[in-house]
Amino acid sequence: MSLPETVRLVEVGPRDGLQNEAQPISVADKVRLVDDLSEAGLSYIEVGSFVSPKWVPQMAGSAEVFAGIVQRPGVTYAALAPNLRGFEDALAAGVKEVAVFAAASEAFSQRNINCSISESLKRFEPIMQEARAQGVRVRGYVSCVLGCPYEGQVRAEQVTPVARALFDMGCYEVSLGDTIGAGTAGDTRRLFEVVSREVPREALAGHFHDTYGQALANVYASLLEGIQVFDSSVAGLGGCPYAKGATGNVATEDVLYLLQGLGIETGIDLDRLIAAGQRISGVLGRANGSRVARARTAQ
Ligand code: HMG
Ligand code: MG
Secondary structure (H helix, E strand, O other), rough: OOOOOEEEEEEHHHHOOOOOOOOOHHHHHHHHHEEEEEHOOOOOOOEOOOOOOOOOOOOOOHHHHHHHHOOOOOOEEEOOOHHHHHHHHHHHOOOOOEEEEEEEOHHHHHHHHOOOOOHHHHHHHHHHHHHHHHEEEEEEEEOOOOOOOOEOHHHHHHHHHHHHHHHHHOEEEEEEEOOOOOOOOOHHHHHHHHHOOOOHHEEEEEEEEEEOEEEEEEEEHHHHHOOEEEEHHHHHHEEEEEEEEOOEEEEHHHHHHHHHOOOOOOOOHHHHHHHHHHHHHHHHHHOOOOOHHHHHHHH
């Protein structure tokens, strides 16, 4: 299969990147991060989550972040919603696109959203109904597609029914998440090969955490499988509060560098993106997790 000509990057840094941070991050710093990212040319930014603040305290200020950002035309500003309450709160905050999130493993579903996989899918139905009525697009996530922190191995055949259920209930795109970042390029190819028998490739996205240093290879493996949408985090921010030891998403800067080298268009300005990553890394008092950013800023 030939490589795609264009790729869309879904920037999840402000959400997946920051959700696990123990130190308080001000609304102003979050707003600045989102604005820096849209100025760098990102066309899709996951800004926050409308989840229980007891479960994920860092996302508690998401409505204020939405109120503070500059909403540029052509940019999608999205948020996670785990239930109807979260969906309604998101709408009240002016969110135009939401994401629901399920898992391929029962244990992770319980730890992450306190219910079984099938209960979670039932919980999403009223969201889908309301979303249709309000003209809100819904993206779906499946976590633990290449392994679970509690159950270990996860087979592609376990992922397919969950991805298919999300697609069938109206998610326009389903992002397959390697939450623990342990999957390899071989696993990734097989995953998309199997899942795409029931969900069209055009409706699938890849979401790779970089715990084992395989994320960029997995992005390339996905491109070879015809996947054209990837989730990534500026400066490689992040981790999941319910996947201990898992590191951040693949760095947006590193994916962009890979894509540029392949002549694949994204519309993103690498220098501005690096500046955005440097700024938030400074706020967090941490080394930039993007290898490309580290190389460029060392010059
Ligand atoms: P629960 O405790 O079972 O819910 O949590 P509940 O309905 O019994 O409610 C408990 C309390 O939460 C109540 O408050 C509710 O009002 C409140 P209390 O009466 O105790 O004061 N509540 C809410 N508050 C704010 N917003 C809401 C909301 N819903 C209930 N929407 C629940 C169930 C799903 C709410 C909880 O488990 C939760 O919020 N989980 C979120 C977990 C999360 O955000 N995880 C990280 C994102 S997923 C991820 O990172 C993976 C991904 O990146 C892909 C990958 O890498 O694989 C997407
Ligand atoms: Mg994630």
